[in-house]
Amino acid sequence: MTPPHDDSAIVATLLAQPDRAIFLDFDGTLVDLAATPDGVRLQPGVREALSRLAAHHDGALAIVSGRPVDQIDAMLAPLVLPVAGVHGVERRGFDGQLHVAPTPDISPVLARAQSLAVLHPGLLVEHKRGAVALHYRLAPELEQLCVREMTAAVQACPGVLLLHGKMVLEAKPAASDKGGAIAAFMREAPFAGRVPVFAGDDTTDEAGFATVQQAGGTGVKVGAGASVAERRLDSPDALRAVLLATPQPEPGVAYDDIV
Structure with a gap:
């Protein structure tokens, strides 16, 4: 039985609606957490599901992560998606241009x-x-x-x-966060004019939840813990199950055809 706090059916409906802009965290959301950052593994079928979902939304799907952009690319290869890395310090748009925010001396x-x-x-x-x-x-x-x-x-x-x-x-x-990265994507094609949905698992994702919900969209918290997100999935497994059930794009259309 689906736990009472698991909104899988609602999230599946949201992801299927063609007017959405989809934003997904990576660690603890798309992949299970591991003992070390390089120990995570992308489950079979997830890369293909992301490609289908991106095609379904005309390319309006981005990864928003604490990892650098090049690490996300390596994990998803050969699939290349819009990505915000290091909590928005790095951001590559749908057009392939990499934006890098100024950073203080750390x-x-x-x-x-x-x-x-x-x-x-x-x-x-x-x-x-x-x-x-x-x-x-x-x-x-x-x-x-x-x-x-x-x-x-x-x-x-x-x-x-x-x-x-x-x-x-x-x-x-302090000037860069996932909320700011999502807001920047939403000012650009193909995200602009759509209703945002963001799924994440950690305190680092709360700024993203707040941003999408202020824009009339939906935050989806993956796993336990207090959150401002309106919806909840029990685990990364629950999100992967939703993604694997995403609708096929129109016959003959793949994500590679629209980038």
Whole structure:
């Protein structure tokens, strides 16, 4: 039986409506979380389902992730979609143009995170464009130490915000977030004039939920936890099931034909 908080049928209906603009987070949403960022795997059929969904919406489907754009491309290859990476610091539109937002100096945060990781081998540091992520999934007992150290480092860096995600702390530019990335997509073809839907799983996705709902669209929270999102899916498995059931585009039409 579908859990009472699982809106799979409603989400399937939303994704099938041809006037929607679809935005999807990646980790914890399209793919299950893993012990390390490079340990995630795209389940069979998901790439093809994304291609069908993009064709169904005339290309108005984008990935909005904390990962860099090139990592998303590598995960989805040979499929190439519009992508916002590093919480909106990087954004490639439908036209293929890459937009890069200005970023503050995060070298002090990077140095502090790397020093911490040297002392505690269970910690993993990711250095992205204008951002630093400190993962403690392999050392959950170090959470408070990581929070204390990263908070102090960020406080010494103007223009940098600390995000508390699922077993990760990420320092990123305060001026860039997923809500801003979605808003930028919505000003461009083929997203403009459509009703946005955004699915995500973490606190880093809340700005995106707020943005789409303020625009009359729908936020979809994947998994447990408090959220401003109006709709809920039980797990990434539930979202993948919805995607795998997406309608076929018109005969002879594929996403590659419209890009």
